[in-house]
Amino acid sequence: EDQVTQSPEALRLQEGESSSLNCSYTVSGLRGLFWYRQDPGKGPEFLFTLYSAGEEKEKERLKATLTKKESFLHITAPKPEDSATYLCAVQIDRGSTLGRLYFGRGTQLTVWP
Amino acid sequence: GAGVSQSPSNKVTEKGKDVELRCDPISGHTALYWYRQSLGQGLEFLIYFQGNSAPDKSGLPSDRFSAERTGGSVSTLTIQRTQQEDSAVYLCASSLRAGGTPYEQYFGPGTRLTVT
Numbered sequence: 562e563d564q565v566t567q568s569p570e571a572l573r574l575q576e577g578e579s580s581s582l583n584c585s586y587t588v589s590g591l592r593g594l595f596w597y598r599q600d601p602g603k604g605p606e607f608l609f610t611l612y613s614a615g616e617e618k619e620k621e622r623l624k625a626t627l628t629k630k631e632s633f634l635h636i637t638a639p640k641p642e643d644s645a646t647y648l649c650a651v652q653i654d655r656g657s658t659l660g661r662l663y664f665g666r667g668t669q670l671t672v673w674p
Numbered sequence: 675g676a677g678v679s680q681s682p683s684n685k686v687t688e689k690g691k692d693v694e695l696r697c698d699p700i701s702g703h704t705a706l707y708w709y710r711q712s713l714g715q716g717l718e719f720l721i722y723f724q725g726n727s728a729p730d731k732s733g734l735p736s737d738r739f740s741a742e743r744t745g746g747s748v749s750t751l752t753i754q755r756t757q758q759e760d761s762a763v764y765l766c767a768s769s770l771r772a773g774g775t776p777y778e779q780y781f782g783p784g785t786r787l788t789v790t
Binding site: 592593595597602603604605606607610612648650652660661662663664665666667 | 678705707709715716717719722724730733765767769776778779780781782783784
């Protein structure tokens with residue numbers, strides 16, 4: 562059974578305290594791994610797509626990496642405005658379900674001043 | 675440019691009533707998706723449309739749920755005879771296409787459905 566697991570469920574950081582969020586996946590035929598940010602009461606906001614092991618992408622204080630079994634979202638010197646729920650999702654190569662995303666339950670990040 | 679829009683933003687309905695939720699995708703996006711997000715749960719896939727192809731309905735939880743997409747653009751998700759377990763945030767997303775290189779999906783703000 563395909564699974565996407567995110568850890569930790571919740572993370573509290575002091576402003577400036579760098580850390581990493583984990584997304585592990587057990588799927589066959591990975592086509593892409595996506596990271597989203599979701600603020601309360603809003604829809605998920607796209608951050609990154611990673612396609613193959615070894616790939617890295619950066620945006621401001623965020624850096625996403627991918628291996629054959631997991632992805633990390635590294636947050637460097639976070640600020641309070643980085644507080645949100647971060648979602649990981651995968652798209653797999655499986656016939657008619659080609660387009661759908663399989664989501665993890667997310668990591669709720671709180672950054673306090 | 676304009677993002678994905680959904681209406682209504684909130685909907686409160688009585689058990690047993692039918693509801694319609696609307697989604698306007700980003701112009702030019704041929705793929706459209708519906709997901710459901712329940713409290714404490716991850717996003718659950720419901721259905722997706724790709725161009726003129728038959729929709730993938732594999733995620734619809736029961737035959738009370740249906741969706742259509744008119745003219746390759748606007749989509750409506752209909753829930754008949756609503757039940758309390760249908761209470762959730764219904765999210766719509768669109769992407770350039772569903773096949774080939776996996777394109778990112780852009781989400782709307784969601785419709786919060788409460789069934790009393």
